[in-house]
Amino acid sequence: MKLRLGMGSCGIAAGALDVWDGIKEELEQSGLDLQAAPTGCVGMCHHEPLLDVIEDDGSVYTYGKVNAERAKEIIRTHKAGKGPLEDYLVSSSLQPNEFLQAQFRVALRNCGRINPESIDEYIAAGGYQALYKVLKTMSGDDVIDELKISGLGGRGGAGFPTWFKWNATRNETGSQKYLVCNADEGDPGAFMDRSLLESDPHSVLEGMAIAAYVIGASTGVIYCRAEYPLAIKRLQIAIAQAEEKGYLGEDILGSGFHLTIRIKQGAGAFVCGEETALIASLEGERGMPRLKPPYPSEKGYWNRPTNINNVETFANVPWIINSGGAAFAAIGTTDSKGTKVFALAGKIKRGGLVEVPMGISLRDIIFKVGGGIKDDRQFKAVQLGGPSGGCIPERLLDTPVDYKSIKATGAIMGSGGMIVVDEATCMVDMARYFLDFTQKESCGKCVQCRIGTKRMLEVLERICEGNGQAGDVALLQDLAAEIKAAALCGLGNSAPNPVLTTIEYFAEEYRAHIEEKRCPAKQCKHLITFVIDPVKCKSCGICAKKCPVNCITGEKKQPYVIEQEKCIKCGTCLEVCPTKFAAVSVD
Amino acid sequence: MNCCCQPDRNWEEIFKQDKVDLEMITGVLNKYRGEEGSLIAVLQETQAIYGYLPMLALRYIADELGIKAAKVYGAATFYTQFRLKPVGKYLILLCEGTACHVNGAERLEIALAEELKIEKGETTADGVFTFDTAACLGCCSLAPVMMINGQAYGPLTPDSARKIIRDIYAREKADQERGQAV
């Protein structure tokens, strides 16, 4: 019997360190000689902390929402041969739960299965075999052919064929070339790359080593956001281990091929995910993008040919080499091959990290894998692609997840952020939220983005404040068209997408805000009032006690009253009013 | 005058309000001296030492590494990670990412601002807490989330967020009193 505890950032935030102490304590006290190891994230973040018990016959039992006490109970039950302990069981290898059933794991193949800080476990799971195969039996062209067959597209957002980029850099002359891994993951609300790096860093390193061999680079750089300290730490450990075992460094596996990989930490700028801005940042400059061409494959880092790929793109590569491009191409649709990892979050029951075959419908991801909407509320929209993407409404939920179909809705596949919202989310506010983000993150180099997004934000703000004017929607559309056509980089080009998709699919909400000064989702502060029903109020006074600005007054046996001028519309009174009274309402 | 790129002056005097021991970053400067493109790493490590980027240190980095002061200041103000003001002992980062936004992060902001009696971006007068925001902490499935000195907490309600702050404050107070008693 073995134990495995989920110790990704999400597991740790949910209390995995306490559980770890509990396990250690139990093993010490009982004198049990069990192997207990940390692992990354299997993706079931909604059940964290997660504990796996692996029986000697190989069957795996996964327990969720474990605390130190429960962990002890679980260990004892299994040890006594009375397992599994059904109360906390969330899945097992005999009977995978719905969350895992609909998934197909290529990039995440090892996540939550191996100890990310152990190269031996990675190797035991088939790791570094692809690199071995490439160095011993394949030429760069062979690898490119295999990638071409696989149909792998870049997972950083655009889905551009990976083989094409590698080939372009490979064909550049010059002795010095660079390979860059984009781990900036700027979409606020997405965590695929963090989880992958924390759970299986070697798969990314192996993918990078293969890429470097093909394009002819001897230096690789991972640009990782500084907000991901655990990912950085595990990458550092992985690099050191790979160097020690000879999978990185000089004369790798006796092939004469050298590669050193180092990590550069980002410093918090969304635009640095854009490849030319990323390069500027790597060179110690402000992260400002530049016009393309020349593409990084011609002039990149220090003006040398440079190939940049996303974390997930690299993680797919070893699998493709081992299983063959055709096996990857057999998954997915004609245009979009393979799988895609999504970070499911928002008002979803089972949030977490999922990897699904391309072509699955949005509905299946949200309702089958994700289990539907929190508290069984009404689904309203799903946001794909973050600040560059768009909101897709209920009636388009059967859209298959492939690059073309998603693009046809006005959203983009993006890097994998998938935020589900329910009826309590105002779509105008959602558009305002994203514009606020892009406006703040605009680097300021081009006018369209610097000033255009600011103008759009001002219009959205006045609509949310109840000062929207007739013609505002058309004005937004005009500005959007200008920005999309003329902005310098992808940040500006795509910034209007959240606004355009909400205008297209939720026109009625814009109309209600502008013409009736009403927010149908009851979220825009300036357009709502909280009131206490004098008949229902039982004068318990809890609202007055909790009100952060003390604007509720009343006394025993008298109904409480909200002083509207002072009210900041935070909604605390509505939340704390006991459900049996339900005296507070919002208009 | 809060820019460090004018020609030579008496910087010690001009930036006397954030007087720091420049010797503390000698190691960092030596480590990266001559390495092209290392400015951001230098700034990151400098911030790790002082907790922020003092103007005097920016000026010193520019002089020592032979980089234009305007470029150093430009990078320091471009990236959100860098701060030009000292931070409190506990740095609270409230997530403003999409998942946290739709799960009510704004109400946490109101609650925290009220509890701490400061607005976001500010530090409490006793220097215990700095209240700031982050674009996304990568724990989106635990939304809404905040991070205090690297430790993430979530999912939060306004009340549970207040309680976390109060607990830290109480511990801090107790430590101080014990310190004084000794």
Ligand SMILES: Cc1cc2nc3c(=O)[nH]c(=O)nc-3n(C[C@H](O)[C@H](O)[C@H](O)COP(=O)(O)O)c2cc1C
């Ligand atoms: C504003 C902006 C932000 C981006 N952010 C990221 C990011 O965080 N991670 C990423 O891999 N790609 C990001 N990209 C895409 C990259 O520019 C680039 O296309 C990608 O890293 C290429 O890798 P791939 O071909 O493997 O997808 C961003 C693009 C833009 C325009």
Ligand code: FES
């Ligand atoms: S959106 Fe808050 S942690 Fe990602």
